[in-house]
Amino acid sequence: MKICALGYIGIGVPDPRACLDYATSVLGLMPARACPGEDWGMPAVPGSGPASAGSGIAADGSVYLKMDDWQWRIGVHPRAGRAGLMYLGLEVAGALELEQALAELRAAGCEARAGTEAEARARAVTGMGHTRDPMGNAIELFYGPVKDRKFVSPAGMEFVAGALGVGHINLLAAPLVAARDFYTRVLGFRLTDFIRFGPGDSANFFHCNARHHSIGLLKVGDLAGVHHLMLEARDIDMVGRCLQRVEEAGIPITSTLGRHANDRMLSFYMASPFGFEVEIGCEGVRVDEHWTPSEFVEGDIWGHRGLDPETIQRNLAAMGA
Numbered sequence: 001m002k003i004c005a006l007g008y009i010g011i012g013v014p015d016p017r018a019c020l021d022y023a024t025s026v027l028g029l030m031p032a033r034a035c036p037g038e039d040w041g042m043p044a045v046p047g048s049g050p051a052s053a054g055s056g057i058a059a060d061g062s063v064y065l066k067m068d069d070w071q072w073r074i075g076v077h078p079r080a081g082r083a084g085l086m087y088l089g090l091e092v093a094g095a096l097e098l099e100q101a102l103a104e105l106r107a108a109g110c111e112a113r114a115g116t117e118a119e120a121r122a123r124a125v126t127g128m129g130h131t132r133d134p135m136g137n138a139i140e141l142f143y144g145p146v147k148d149r150k151f152v153s154p155a156g157m158e159f160v161a162g163a164l165g166v167g168h169i170n171l172l173a174a175p176l177v178a179a180r181d182f183y184t185r186v187l188g189f190r191l192t193d194f195i196r197f198g199p200g201d202s203a204n205f206f207h208c209n210a211r212h213h214s215i216g217l218l219k220v221g222d223l224a225g226v227h228h229l230m231l232e233a234r235d236i237d238m239v240g241r242c243l244q245r246v247e248e249a250g251i252p253i254t255s256t257l258g259r260h261a262n263d264r265m266l267s268f269y270m271a272s273p274f275g276f277e278v279e280i281g282c283e284g285v286r287v288d289e290h291w292t293p294s295e296f297v298e299g300d301i302w303g304h305r306g307l308d309p310e311t312i313q314r315n316l317a318a319m320g321a
């Protein structure tokens with residue numbers, strides 16, 4: 001199976017509208033020009049545009065956010081209880097590849113269901129299917145996203161996305177062996193590198209395109225859920241200006257500015273209303289087909305105070321409270 005990119009992600013929170021200001025004025029994402037499933041209307045006919053009118057707020061209370069040419073990349077949906085990940089959208093090349101992917105999932109003994117037309121319309125894609133990873137995260141395989149162009153950040157951000165996808169997401173993977181097998185043997189991701197930091201604990205990074213990793217599997221004891229979502233900015237000034245907005249908004253910084261040793265990402269991490277941390281970085285490494293995996297013995301060249309297992313656990317608990 002060939003996954004092209006981490007195409008979109010869905011997050012469940014008690015009040016999506018309350019996240020809109022954070023997502024736009026702090027992170028610099030743009031409210032979707034139209035929400036998935038809405039009619040675009042006729043550009044030349046006044047008043048015929050989508051009902052959400054560029055607010056990013058759908059009729060069901062979901063909030064859709066845009067970071068590049070794609071209609072949306074991050075969906076925030078109303079859900080009672082603890083905030084957290086609802087689904088990951090992994091892009092495949094087309095209809096045939098989707099069929100083959102579902103067949104391969106079935107052959108590997110994994111859940112595999114073709115999506116309906118209504119489900120595809122609700123994601124603004126041409127076709128999709130469903131599976132689950134060994135942690136129980138809902139994985140959607142899809143092809144043919146709507147691209148409406150015209151991304152303008154409300155905070156002057158430019159994101160490195162496009163064919164490289166949303167960014168990366170680091171999943172807490174207590175069943176590490178099963179998770180690694182699922183993402184590599186079944187989905188076809190390749191190991192980029194890994195770091196061991198305690199008895200049985202490790203951080204493992206997997207790529208499906210030139211981005212150093214689109215999926216990270218982090219084993220910290222029995223911790224479950226998501227550790228962080230990373231969005232990559234075009235340059236260091238955009239990271240610095242975002243850090244300043246985070247400080248001005250009084251949002252807790254969960255890891256100080258630093259540079260990772262493996263993906264060379266210059267970044268910081270913050271608490272978010274999504275139930276996991278958000279990393280904003282730049283200058284991440286690109287890999288190619290000649291890349292071979294290696295083991296790193298330290299996480300960082302400098303900085304990044306706050307990524308030790310105890311602090312990770314404390315921050316997760318604080319965001320779930």
Ligand SMILES: [Fe+2]
Pocket residue numbers: 168170228230279
């Ligand atoms: Fe990261």
